[in-house]
Amino acid sequence: MVMTKDRSFYRNLFMLAIPISLQNLITFAVNFADNLMIGSLGDNAISGVYMGNQLQSVLQMFVGGIEGAILILAAQYWGKKDTSSIRKVVSIGVKFAVAVGIVMSAVSMAFPAPIIRIFTEDQGVIAEGADYLRIVGATYLFFCISQVMVASMRSVETARIGMYISIMTLAVNVSLNYVLIFGKLGFPAMGVKGAAVATLVSRVLEAAVSVIYVFAIDQKLRLKFSDLLKTDRQLLKDFIRYGLPVIGGQVVWSANMMANSMILGRYSAGVIAATSITGMLHNLIYVWMNGLSSAVGILTGKTVGAGQYEKMKEYAKTVQVIFLIVGLLSGAAVFLARDGFISLYNASPEAQEYSRQFINVISVTIIGTCYQAACLFGLVKSGGDISFVFKNDTIFVFGVVIPSALIAMWLGAPPWVVFACLKCDQILKCFVAVVKINRFNWMKNLTRDTQKTLEEHG
Secondary structure, three states, rough: OOOOOOOOHHHHHHHHHHHHHHHHHHHHHHHHHHHHHHHHOOOHHHHHHHHHHHHHHHHHHHHHHHHHHHHHHHHHHHHHHHHHHHHHHHHHHHHHHHHHHHHHHHHHHHHHHHHHHHHHHHHHHHHHHHHHHHHHHHHHHHHHHHHHHHHHHHHHHHHHHHHHHHHHHHHHHHHHHHHHHOOOOOOOOOOOHHHHHHHHHHHHHHHHHHHHHHHOOOOOOOOOHHHHOOHHHHHHHHHHHHHHHHHHHHHHHHHHHHHHHHHHHHOOHHHHHHHHHHHHHHHHEEEEHHHHHHHHHHHHHHHHOOHHHHHHHHHHHHHHHHHHHHHHHHHHHHHHHHHHHHHHOOOOHHHHHHHHHHHHHHHHHHHHHHHHHHHHHHHHHHOOOOHHHHHHHHHHHHHHHHHHHHHHHOOOHHHHHHHHHHHHHHHHHHHHHHHHHHHHOOOEEOOOOOOOOOOEEE
């Protein structure tokens, strides 16, 4: 049987995936609004904000690792209806997230220009990027807090609250962007600084509302501030044991993203602007895949945590078909949206031409992304075999992606070839993923009560 006949699986999948996808879409819309409004200020502004957001990308990788550890462990405990252990897991995640947020905010606000200079030598881009990063760096702590709060709710299948909070953030951010970037309603025109201030205000509000909901309104988890003062040593060991490979995988991926920026940052502002435009379109299409992947991860953790391994096998086959279809549709959508999307930007002819070339590349590679990345996260990692994805990413990033891109650049290949090298792993990892997933040796119960694996159940 390729597709499961269990209707509850499809119902639960889409009930989780739709609000998560909408939340991702709204989060994307916040970044896109920044990008589009700043796009009217020219290539240096687009490139400066893109480079200024590289530290945000690194932060998202770290926080994503913490979120992943929370979701993987908490979803399995949710399968056993053990909310006491989930509260302990979340409190550990909160402490790690706050520590990361404080460090990242302090570093970015203290050294904005040197950080931008890591990625590019273009003085115009450095000036704009430093102005942006100096202010937006203050948002990182608040971002960490809100993301962990939303993850705690997703782990107990409360997905809508994140969507509602994101709608509020979008409205505040876009309104303030318009007022502060262009100088409306009596405010001075602040350019990229205005975009940063708008982001700061919306992130503070986002964090405040998410904290109020989790601690004062939610009735499933019933998290209390007193929970944050306690640390369960056994669960802390589990969080570190299972969380480190997740966080490690995210760190590897952030190193990959930084290498992408450093390599492409050695080209002109037109290439950097094209990278930013292409990244925005990729992220827009990625939204629904990521929502589905997150939903699959929650259901996988819950099913494995409940010990329902045969049912999980059935679900895994269905998930692979779903993501292959999602990949093909996504690739077609990227290609068809190319010219219309590029026309939204006031970019130079050079940046527009490079954008076309780069988007052609991702229209192919996103097919692989949708299959292997979604399945490896939604099934393998969420099913308990956490270290496999970390090892796989490490080998491809440092053994294939970065070396091939550096060789291509050294040989004088055109920017689109270098860009293709930076994305080649998205296709190559599919061959690994299809073998790993269909061996079904990744289902492992990580909860404290029963450390049983698929092999022990025959």
